[in-house]
Amino acid sequence: MDTTGLERTLEAIVNETERLKEVRKAELNQGDWVLVTTLNSTYSIRVLEEDLYSISGGWFDREGLSPLRTSITGCTWGGSAIKVDIVAACGLHLEFGNRVVTSPIQNVCVMRLGGEHLNN
Numbered sequence: 001m002d003t004t005g006l007e008r009t010l011e012a013i014v015n016e017t018e019r020l021k022e023v024r025k026a027e028l029n030q031g032d033w034v035l036v037t038t039l040n041s042t043y044s045i046r047v048l049e050e051d052l053y054s055i056s057g058g059w060f061d062r063e064g065l066s067p068l069r070t071s072i073t074g075c076t077w078g079g080s081a082i083k084v085d086i087v088a089a090c091g092l093h094l095e096f097g098n099r100v101v102t103s104p105i106q107n108v109c110v111m112r113l114g115g116e117h118l119n120n
Contacts (some may be wrong), residue, residue, distance in 0.1 A: 022089035023108055025051070030112035036088045039103035043094070045072070045087065053087075054106070059100050071097030075105075 022084030023034060034045040048054055048069065056066035075092035081102035088094055094102040 021108075022083075022086045022102075023110055024086050026085065028087065028110070029042060033111040034087055035109040035111070036094060036102070036105055037107040038094070038105050041102065043102070058102065068098070073097055073099075077099065078104075086094060 010112050016037050028034070028047045030046045030047055030049055034047075036043045036045060038058070043055060043057040043060075046054040046067075051071050052069060053072055054067045054069055056068075060066040060068050073095040074082045075086050075094055076082045078093055082095060083089070083092070086092075088105055088108045090105050090108060093107055094105060
């Protein structure tokens with residue numbers, strides 16, 4: 001079985017993870033906000049507690065579900081490989097706990113409870 005293409009794809013993903021400007025779940029505190037702009041929508045994410053977020057905007061607004069309390073599964077490259085330790089990274093697709101997957105992320109802004117802002 002020829003796995004050459006698969007190996008190159010996995011290698012590319014691993015190499016890309018080292019260069020990502022990402023917002024890690026572990027770096028966020030209760031009360032922090034993450035504003036994620038995708039190709040098609042904008043999402044406002046408030047950290048409620050470990051692995052629980054209040055999500056508004058985008059699909060959630062269109063479905064009349066904002067704000068929805070859910071987890072964040074992580075981010076994908078558009079396929080099934082998922083980076084589970086991050087909330088957002090430019091170029092990747094955000095996947096929420098309810099299995100909604102966004103279009104590619106264009107911009108991420110973190111607003112800390114204390115007023116500090118971080119842009120990616």
